[in-house]
Amino acid sequence: MPLQASARHFANPDLWDRALGSFLGLAVGDALGATVEFLTASEIAARYKIHKEIIGGGWLQLKAGHVTDDTEMALALGSAVIASGGWNPRAIADAFVAWMRKPPVDIGNTCRRGLTNYICTGNLCAPFGENNCGNGAAMRHLPTVFVSLASEELVIQRSLEQARITHNHPISDAATATLARMTRRLLLEGAQAPCDRIAAELVAQHPRFHFKPWPGKTSGYVVDTVQTVFDGFFSTGSFEDCLVRVVNRGGDADTTGTLAGQLAGALYGAQNIPVRWLNKLDPAVNAAIREQVPKLLKLSLPLT
Numbered sequence: 001m002p003l004q005a006s007a008r009h010f011a012n013p014d015l016w017d018r019a020l021g022s023f024l025g026l027a028v029g030d031a032l033g034a035t036v037e038f039l040t041a042s043e044i045a046a047r048y049k050i051h052k053e054i055i056g057g058g059w060l061q062l063k064a065g066h067v068t069d070d071t072e073m074a075l076a077l078g079s080a081v082i083a084s085g086g087w088n089p090r091a092i093a094d095a096f097v098a099w100m101r102k103p104p105v106d107i108g109n110t111c112r113r114g115l116t117n118y119i120c121t122g123n124l125c126a127p128f129g130e131n132n133c134g135n136g137a138a139m140r141h142l143p144t145v146f147v148s149l150a151s152e153e154l155v156i157q158r159s160l161e162q163a164r165i166t167h168n169h170p171i172s173d174a175a176t177a178t179l180a181r182m183t184r185r186l187l188l189e190g191a192q193a194p195c196d197r198i199a200a201e202l203v204a205q206h207p208r209f210h211f212k213p214w215p216g217k218t219s220g221y222v223v224d225t226v227q228t229v230f231d232g233f234f235s236t237g238s239f240e241d242c243l244v245r246v247v248n249r250g251g252d253a254d255t256t257g258t259l260a261g262q263l264a265g266a267l268y269g270a271q272n273i274p275v276r277w278l279n280k281l282d283p284a285v286n287a288a289i290r291e292q293v294p295k296l297l298k299l300s301l302p303l304t
Contacts, residue, residue, distance in 0.1 A: 014190060014269075015187060015188065015297070016293075016294070016297065017269040017270050017271060018186065018187050018190055018265070018266050018267075018269050018270075019146060019187055019266070019293050019296075019297055020265075020269075020270040020289070020290070020293050021239075021265035021266060021268060021269040021270035021271070021272070021273060022142060022145075022183060022186070022187065022261075022262050022263075022265040022266035023074075023142060023143075023262075023265070023289045023292070023293055024261075024265060024270055024273055024278065024281070024286070024289055025239065025243075025261030025262055025263075025264055025265020025266070025270075025273055026070070026071060026074060026142055026258050026259075026261045026262040026265065027067055027071045027258075027261070027281055027282075027285050027286075027289060028054070028243070028257075028261050028265075028273060028277045028278065028281055029243050029246075029247070029254075029256075029257030029258045029259070029260055029261025029262070030067045030068055030070045030071045030254050030255075030257055030258045030261070031054050031056075031062075031064075031065050031066065031067050031071075031257075031277075031280070031281060031282070032051075032052075032053075032054050032243055032247050032257050032261075032277065033243075033246070033247040033253035033254040033255070033256060033257025033258065034056075034058045034060060034062055034066075034067070034068050034253070034254040034257075035051060035054075035055055035056065035057050035058040035062075035253075036048075036051050036058065036247055036248070036250055036253045037058050037059060037060075037068075037250075037251075037252060037253045037254045038059055038250070038251070038252075038253075039250045039253070040250045040251075041248060041249055041250045043250065044248055044250050045248075050244065050248060051244070051247060051248055052240075052244045053276075053280075054276075054277055054280040054281070060105055060106060062105070063282075064280055065280040065281045065282045065285075066105075066282050066285075067282060067285055068105055068106050068254045069104050069105065069106045069107050069108065069111070069136075069139075070139040070140065070254055070255055070258040071258065071285060072099060072104055072105070073096065073099065073111075073136075073139070073140035074139070074140045074141075074142050074143060075285070075288055075289070075292065076092075076095040076096055076098070076099045076140075077092055077095065077096075077140055077141075077143045077144065077162060078142075078143035078146075078292040078296055079095060079292070080092045080094070080095035081143055081144075081147055081296065081299065082292065082295045082296065082299075085299075086147070086299060087147060087148075087158055089124050089161045089162065089165070090124060092162055092165065093115070093118050093124055093165050096111075096115055096118075096165065096166075097115050097118065097119060100112065100115050108134060108136045108220070109134075110129075110131065110132055110134050110136050110166055110167055111136045111166045111167075113126070113166070114126040114132075114165055114166025114167065114168075115165070115166060118165060124161070124164070124165055125164045125165070125168055126164060126165065126166055126167065126168045127168060128168045128169065129168065129169065130169070132166075132167045132168050132169040132172060133167070133169040133171040133172045133221060133222050133223075134167065134172070134220045134221060134222060135172075135175070135220055135221070135222040135225040135252065135255050135259075136166060136167060136220075137162070137163035137164075137166060137167035137172050137176050137222075138163070138172070138175050138176045138179055138222060138225070138226075138259065139255045139258050139259060140162070141159050141162060141163065141176055141179065141180055142183065142262055143292065143296050144158045144159050144162055144180060145159070145180050145183045145184050145187065146187075146293070146296035146297055146299070146300065147296050147299040147300055148180075148184070148300070149184060149187065149188060149297075149300040150300060152181055152184065155180045155181065155184050156177045156180065156181065159176050159177055159180040160173055160176065160177060163176045171206065171208075171222060171223065172222050174202060174205065174206050174209075175202075175209075175222040175223070175225070175226050176222075178198055178199070178201075178202045178226070179226070179259060179262075179263070181198050182194075182195045182198050182199070182263060183262060183263060183266050185198070186263065186266035186267050187266050190267065190269075192234075192267055195233075195234075195263070196234070199211075199230055199234070202226075208223050209223055209226055209227065210227075211226070211227040211228075211230045211231050211234075212231075214227060214228065214231040215227055217251070218249050218250055218251020218252060218253070218256065219251055219252060220251075220252040220255065224251070224252075225252060225255055225256055225259065226259075228246060228249050228251070228256045229246060229256050229259045229260045229263065231245075231246075232245040232246035232249075232256075232260050233246075233260060233263045233264060233267075236264075238268065238272065239261075239264045239265065239267075239268040239272050239273055239274070240274050242260050242263075242264040243257060243260055243261055243264065246260040247260075
């Protein structure tokens, strides 16, 4: 489907393009990064020189263009909201459980533990745990932003509600809320300057997130993830350059690629995602994203 095909149905076609770019960017970043997940930067350089093509493989042995739990959980969240006709945390938790039971290609320990707790107790908030500060809540939150454009307070509230189903930790909360705030501003304004201020607020409140200079860590700890994503997002000038810089750092590269793609896609729009990457993306994922984006945006009417 041409990128502009659905834009005519929205009062703000630029918002449509940025939203589509954000979700497609998330999936493209996931598919690109999955190939080099858990490799070091030097291992990536030795094997690929510069990894910049969607070729599949990696430790999960994915087909080219296929995605991981990052994109799958985002799509599950989006499907639950659409089916409910609005925000419904219990429906989201149920959708995550259904996804887990398929089973998925991969699932993080904190997500599995949190969803098991929900199955056993019905509690929509996982118990606090010192180990609950991974990046699993942040990686999937994008559809929350689409249906919460009305206010910053709303996007923070809802992002944390979906996060705490599995991740109950103030550092996870801070990262997820910050990424949600940034993505919302990018979608509405298409400018990076507000993101600089939001990132600075995060670092002021939680100095461990400092990312200038980049500290050099790429684990699944949400602080390492945010630092790597921000380093790429704020130091490059195109969607492709951002993703290539981020995933070639290695480590948890599917998730850093996912979040870098989300932010860069929202800034540069779907029109600026390399066609060769979009052509490689799993057709089923591509179609699901294109189906979900307008439905989710319409739940934020009249902004769209």
